[in-house]
Amino acid sequence: MTIDQHLNGEVATAAASGNAATERFATDKSPYAAVQDTPPERVDLLARSVLEAVYDTIRKHQVTYDEYNALKAWLIQVGKDGEWPLFLDVWVEHVVEEVATDHREGSKGTIEGPYYVPDAPDQGAKGSVPMRDGEQGTALTWVGTVTSTDGTPLDGAKIELWHADNDGFYSHFAPGIPDWNLRGSFTLGADGAFEIHTIQPAPYQIPTDGACGKLIAAAGWHAWRPAHLHVKVSAPGHELLTAQLYFPGDEHNDDDIASAVKPELVLAPGPQADGTVRVDYGFVLDPVRA
Ligand code: MBD
Numbered sequence: 178m179t180i181d182q183h184l185n186g187e188v189a190t191a192a193a194s195g196n197a198a199t200e201r202f203a204t205d206k207s208p209y210a211a212v213q214d215t216p217p218e219r220v221d222l223l224a225r226s227v228l229e230a231v232y233d234t235i236r237k238h239q240v241t242y243d244e245y246n247a248l249k250a251w252l253i254q255v256g257k258d259g260e261w262p263l264f265l266d267v268w269v270e271h272v273v274e275e276v277a278t279d280h281r282e283g284s285k286g287t288i289e290g291p292y293y294v295p296d297a298p299d300q301g302a303k304g305s306v307p308m309r310d311g312e313q314g315t316a317l318t319w320v321g322t323v324t325s326t327d328g329t330p331l332d333g334a335k336i337e338l339w340h341a342d343n344d345g346f347y348s349h350f351a352p353g354i355p356d357w358n359l360r361g362s363f364t365l366g367a368d369g370a371f372e373i374h375t376i377q378p379a380p381y382q383i384p385t386d387g388a389c390g391k392l393i394a395a396a397g398w399h400a401w402r403p404a405h406l407h408v409k410v411s412a413p414g415h416e417l418l419t420a421q422l423y424f425p426g427d428e429h430n431d432d433d434i435a436s437a438v439k440p441e442l443v444l445a446p447g448p449q450a451d452g453t454v455r456v457d458y459g460f461v462l463d464p465v466r467a
């Protein structure tokens with residue numbers, strides 16, 4: 178199946194997925210409330226610190242007017258393409274995540290990225306994410322448990338799973354894919370156990386035809402992320418865990434454009450006699466600190 182057929186003839190553009198991600202962010206995160214909640218002393222400190230780093234770069238590397246204008250034009254294009262969520266999540270979020278989760282004793286997490294949508298259809302503790310008839314990709318069965326750091330299974334824990342399809346496209350952000358395709362929530366019982374059925378996603382290239390793609394091409398970088406499953410794992414009284422799981426042997430596990438791979442997040446799947454893949458991987462959540 179070609180990508181065009183897959184998208185029902187519609188073309189996936191950077192600007193369309195970028196603008197959809199921008200809208201999603203404004204809907205889910207109340208970003209303007211966060212702006213108002215940041216005290217002026219903190220804004221002053223952080224804004225000055227970032228600007229100092231920019232001045233240092235200009236002086237150190239003798240930045241020219243041509244280079245300054247190229248930057249200005251590029252920043253304008255990032256906005257036009259709606260690619261601020263993509264740019265920030267690919268090149269900045271990993272350090273924010275590192276600082277935010279440094280104190281944790283439970284499972285490692287990583288960045289959320291731009292394509293989460295809350296309230297995916299709930300499948301109980303055991304089930305399949307919604308998918309199309311004949312969804313392409315190797316069938317994946319994923320079992321595990323969610324516990325607290327003391328080993329107690331977490332009754333009422335929730336796993337939200339979302340990932341790209343076999344062509345690297347996410348529902349809600351690429352055209353021609355049914356809403357909620359390859360997105361599901363799983364609510365666990367007293368044993369904290371789950372069994373999830375989905376397909377193994379493909380390696381993923383961030384959109385190359387927008388402003389982020391221009392930066393990548395101009396700098397001689399590549400646009401790839403390794404194949405990954407996104408999750409948010411939550412439970413009453415515990416810190417929300419946002420993570421991604423990767424597959425062993427993916428050539429981009431060592432050079433993810435988003436710097437979001439950690440060795441603890443690489444699955445150890447076992448191929449089954451029937452050609453499907455099965456993996457056992459659970460989560461340990463940190464209790465909310467007193
Ligand atoms: C993705 O699918 C993703 O996970 C990240 C972090 C950035 C761009 C696309």
Ligand code: FE
Pocket residue numbers: 290292341381405407
């Ligand atoms: Fe992703």
